[in-house]
Amino acid sequence: MATAMTWHARGVREQDGEDGARVRPGDEAAREAEQRQRALDKIRADTARRLDRAMGSLGTAAMARMEEQLPWFRALSAEDRSWIGLVAQAGIAAFVEWFGHAGEGRPTPSIEFFATAPRELKRSVSLQQTVDLIRIVVEVVEARVDELAAPGGAEMLRNAMLRYTRDVAFTAAQVYAREAEARGSWDARLEALIVDALVRGQVDDGLHSWAAALGWTSTPVVVFAGHPPDEDPQSVIDGLREKGRRVNLELLAGIQGDRLIVIVGGAKSVKDAARIVVPRFGPGPIVIGPEVPDLHAAAKSARAAIAGLRAAAAWPDAPRPVHADELLAERALDGDEDARRQLVETVYAPLAGTPLLETLATYLEQGASLEATARLLFVHPNTVRYRLRKITELTGYQPTDGRSAFTLQVGLILGRLATAHGGRA
Structure with a gap:
């Protein structure tokens, strides 16, 4: 009995704190977790300060690597390269600011620094090129992780970079998707305007501007x-x-x-x-x-x-x-003034004032009969054949072909009407 009481008293003393207060095992685990978190917060804060001091050199190193590794970047205008430099610097600054508070559960501000760039830059730089830029910025930071991270914070910095760049990549895809959707809607409206203007024959400076906007x-x-x-x-x-x-x-x-x-x-x-x-x-x-x-x-x-x-x-x-x-003949009969004018110019005008016009008229009126045409014109049938070949050469229509003969007939009638009404064939 005495022995049991002795062991009980000893167990109580082992769980007493230095001040004599009783300490439960769960409380001790919570205290250890709190101490570990304070240590991590200190490492994070120290690393954030190091990153803040290195922001300028990181941005410069990223631009230098872009010049070295990306031919399309070197081909950009100086203004566009300058904007990309600002975007890269804004991205690094956003990462540093977020890293310092990442332990508080703040979401990544990955979309904010895209607002730094003007809309025109998104047309100059493709999504694939944006991914190349993100990759280079990550490589620049990763190459200096051991230098930038506080003692014991290298793994923390690498994990933060992975999470941040993942979110940035998704955000870039969303930004370009929205831009493409908006541009697609605008392009569709421009396309409809161009088609409508051409159908109505309204060719002016607006048409050229719309076409230029569509490229x-x-x-x-x-x-x-x-x-x-x-x-x-x-x-x-x-x-x-x-x-x-x-x-x-x-x-x-x-x-x-x-x-x-x-x-x-x-x-x-x-x-x-x-x-x-x-x-x-x-x-x-x-x-x-x-x-x-x-x-x-x-x-x-x-x-x-x-x-x-x-x-x-x-x-x-x-x-x-x-x-x-x-369809010139059908168009002319349907009232198309362009077709009427074209038929007069291509059929009647080249033959006017020559024996070819009379030969064509007679040949068509006689149902495409060489002999009947020759008798009425008092010429040999071979002369009629020769003249018909000349008519084909001058007009592009062959009188011996039924479809062409129909077009020639309509052109002949329109030419006579134009002449009779005081027009010039």
Whole structure:
């Protein structure tokens, strides 16, 4: 009994503190944890002070390494390089400030220093290049971890760098995604304005400004007009843009009511352009306007393509796609003044005042009969053949071909009307 009491008293004394107060094992663990945390906080504070003193040299070292390792950085303007230097310095400063309070659970201020850069810089520097910049800044800091960290704080600094750069990388992706989305919406509005202006023939300084904002530089230019497919209009336009990017063509597209207008720039030939865009149209005719040298002249191509689409119903067997110039006769009958003027200039004017005009008129009126034409003109049939070949050379239309004969007939009638009304053929 006495022995048990002795052991009990000894156990009580072993758990008494120096002041005689009883100390539980859990309290002692909490005290040790508190001491460890104070030590970590001191290491963190000392490391933060070292980082603060080294900020200038870190920024300078990062810029020097960018100059050395990144060819695209050296190609930037002095102003853009200066802005990147400010962004890098702001990023280092933000890290130092955050590191000093990271133990308090503060989130990383990774998005704040991106506001340092102007919007134009985000257009000059791609997301991949931004990742290269982040990587170099990390390499510069990591190379000096042993020097920058307080004794026992190297691992803490490395872990903080990993967390911070991870958040910065995600933030960079978010910033560029938002910029791309905003730019995409703005570009879509500009595209719609350009297509609408060309369709209405309003070619002015505004058109050039909009085209410059989109980066349009391609030549030559050709316009396609047809009907859209039964799909979401935006998906149709997005699909055209994506297809153009894959083959290095510049495309502008717009859906106006029941018409799909596509402007193609930079194609090697109209045939190449048609191979890319025709599959994106819906059922019905597709008309190709004449090729023009630049976007400024594209209103002419658009006007011809739309007039051809309107008149295409008069030629049910027209090929798909069909060139607007192949529909000159139908366009002229539909009231297209451009087509009427072009037919008079290409068919009537070259023949006016020569025996060729009478020969053509007689040949067409006699149902394309050589013998009947020769009898009425009192010439040999070979003379008629010769004159018909000359007509083909001068106008580009062959009187012996049914389709060409129809176009020549319409051009002849329009020329006579123009002459009769006091116009000059």
